[in-house]
Amino acid sequence: MELNEWAFIGAFFAIAWLLPVTPIVLNRILGPRRVSDKTLVKTDTYECGVETVGDTWGQIKLQYYLYAIIFLVFDVEMVFLFPWAVAYNALGIGAFLAGAVFVFLLVEGLVYAWRKGALEWS
Amino acid sequence: MKDILLDLGLADGLAAVLANVIGAGMLATIFLLIPIFTIWVERKLAARFQNRIGPNRAGPLGLLQSFADVIKLLGKEMIFPRHVDVVPYVLAPVIMVSAVVLIVAVIPLAPTIIGTDLSIGALYFIAVSSFTTISVVMAGWGSNNKYALLGAFRTVAQLVSYEIPMVFMLLLPVMLAGSMSMMGIVEFQSNYWMIFYLPTAAIIFLASNIAEIGRAPFDLIEAESELVAGYMIEYSAMPFAMFYLAEFLHAFLVAVIFSVLFLGGWQGPFAEDLPVLGILYLTVKTFIVYFGMMWVRMTLPRFRIDHMMAFNWKFLVPLSIVQLLVAAFIWKIMPEPDLTGNLIERWVNEFPRMAVMGISGLVVGYASLVMLRNYASQQRKHILSLTTTTQTYPLAVSPTPATGQSSVIVVTPGD
Numbered sequence: 343m344e345l346n347e348w349a350f351i352g353a354f355f356a357i358a359w360l361l362p363v364t365p366i367v368l369n370r371i372l373g374p375r376r377v378s379d380k381t382l383v384k385t386d387t388y389e390c391g392v393e394t395v396g397d398t399w400g401q402i403k404l405q406y407y408l409y410a411i412i413f414l415v416f417d418v419e420m421v422f423l424f425p426w427a428v429a430y431n432a433l434g435i436g437a438f439l440a441g442a443v444f445v446f447l448l449v450e451g452l453v454y455a456w457r458k459g460a461l462e463w464s
Numbered sequence: 465m466k467d468i469l470l471d472l473g474l475a476d477g478l479a480a481v482l483a484n485v486i487g488a489g490m491l492a493t494i495f496l497l498i499p500i501f502t503i504w505v506e507r508k509l510a511a512r513f514q515n516r517i518g519p520n521r522a523g524p525l526g527l528l529q530s531f532a533d534v535i536k537l538l539g540k541e542m543i544f545p546r547h548v549d550v551v552p553y554v555l556a557p558v559i560m561v562s563a564v565v566l567i568v569a570v571i572p573l574a575p576t577i578i579g580t581d582l583s584i585g586a587l588y589f590i591a592v593s594s595f596t597t598i599s600v601v602m603a604g605w606g607s608n609n610k611y612a613l614l615g616a617f618r619t620v621a622q623l624v625s626y627e628i629p630m631v632f633m634l635l636l637p638v639m640l641a642g643s644m645s646m647m648g649i650v651e652f653q654s655n656y657w658m659i660f661y662l663p664t665a666a667i668i669f670l671a672s673n674i675a676e677i678g679r680a681p682f683d684l685i686e687a688e689s690e691l692v693a694g695y696m697i698e699y700s701a702m703p704f705a706m707f708y709l710a711e712f713l714h715a716f717l718v719a720v721i722f723s724v725l726f727l728g729g730w731q732g733p734f735a736e737d738l739p740v741l742g743i744l745y746l747t748v749k750t751f752i753v754y755f756g757m758m759w760v761r762m763t764l765p766r767f768r769i770d771h772m773m774a775f776n777w778k779f780l781v782p783l784s785i786v787q788l789l790v791a792a793f794i795w796k797i798m799p800e801p802d803l804t805g806n807l808i809e810r811w812v813n814e815f816p817r818m819a820v821m822g823i824s825g826l827v828v829g830y831a832s833l834v835m836l837r838n839y840a841s842q843q844r845k846h847i848l849s850l851t852t853t854t855q856t857y858p859l860a861v862s863p864t865p866a867t868g869q870s871s872v873i874v875v876t877p878g879d
Binding site: 346347349350351352353354355356358359361362363365366369370372374375384385386387388389394398399402403405406409410412413416417420421423424427428429430431432437438441442445448449452462463 | 485539544566581583608610632636642644702703705774777782795
């Protein structure tokens with residue numbers, strides 16, 4: 343039974359890939375293809391009418407990385423909270439205290455980031 | 465399904481595999497066709513919100529408009545820009561759609577109709593829906609376009625941040641039901657819907673989910689006036705349509721998931737006996753939620769990105785942590801009622817626990833709103849104190865031809 347559930351997910355995975363591929367392939371067949379000439383302007387980068395200046399894959403604002411790092415603090419530990427939540431009904435008041443301590447560790451990270459100014463968009 | 469295949473004389477293993485594939489195919493295809501309808505609903509309602517008529521040419525009430533669009537897009541040329549990074553550029557729309565479609569697998573449609581009742585359904589939902597983030601990054605990076613890359617980075621910041629309050633609030637239904645399976649969560653709601661226990665959590669969950677799907681007021685990902693179309697700027701024809709489809713399907717699925725988690729899913733009178741009724745209830749609930757989401761979208765203007773991030777990290781995340789701890793504490797100290805009698809008895813027995821949970825949630829929500837209001841009025845006073853007197857700023861001077869005089873539009877600080 344357990345295996346069957348995941349077999350269904352496997353089948354679903356295959357079909358979920360097939361479904362978007364079909365119309366794209368169909369579009370490739372049905373749609374006109376006039377891009378053989380590589381100098382066509384329409385295959386240029388779409389910007390504002392002028393040719394694009396500089397490399398796109400350059401440096402990015404640091405703020406984005408900071409948010410990603412703070413997110414990691416939460417994301418990894420939140421996975422551990424799910425088993426706690428599932429078993430919560432069967433456990434005593436100690437479960438709440440343990441969970442609270444665990445969450446306060448997360449809060450500590452958030453407060454630290456906040457105080458350090460990592461949450462300010464400057 | 466498997467029995468029919470066995471009757472046809474297939475081997476047991478093959479029949480099992482085929483049954484899975486056919487079931488999955490039917491479910492996924494049906495859900496993939498829903499956006500064709502919801503796009504029409506959305507366009508029609510958006511038009512009504514803006515005092516327009518909306519699509520009304522193709523078919524009765526413009527019902528065939530989406531089909532016309534699909535056919536038109538099939539015949540369009542797929543432009544393949546010269547500078548793209550081929551692998552991520554091509555894969556991005558496919559991953560986007562498949563990630564969204566995969567969510568469908570765990571949605572309980574009726575007491576007996578569900579793709580598969582995974583024991584970790586809630587976790588599966590989070591895991592699969594965060595694939596969309598990867599796809600957006602692939603599209604933005606692969607397009608080799610500055611607008612697309614900016615859009616992609618905004619997406620990462622936004623989706624990743626709003627996932628935290630979303631997952632925290634997903635913990636609460638899991639905790640109350642004592643199960644991560646979607647069916648288990650729905651069955652828990654046979655007495656009262658989850659939203660009565662966790663009103664604030666429901667609102668936070670919906671708000672962060674609206675941000676997850678990148679809709680107004682959180683649609684910075686594709687802010688038309690700044691980024692043209694964000695990460696999908698370099699896409700045309702069907703790949704573009706796939707992004708569009710995934711976006712609408714995701715919006716619809718968020719409404720479905722919200723109904724399942726907080727509005728009782730298929731629960732309703734006689735749904736246990738007639739599965740069709742369950743599907744009907746779920747559909748009605750979903751469209752009510754969907755209408756609410758659309759209402760928000762049509763009413764609120766877009767946030768600035770720093771405001772949006774601050775709203776999440778400095779308001780939603782602390783609020784969701786407080787809500788989690790308060791709800792967990794009250795759930796633990798309330799005695800578990802006797803839930804063996806008939807429906808009326810169960811309602812009466814369950815009521816005190818539900819009422820205390822609900823009131824505590826409302827108190828947390830109200831307190832946070834009061835704090836937010838105080839903070840906002842402080843900020844307003846601060847800004848007002850910067851502009852000392854009631855100066856008037858002429859914004860535009862336009863001569864009115866009728867009188868020959870000029871009318872000045874003025875803005876006073878504090879408006």
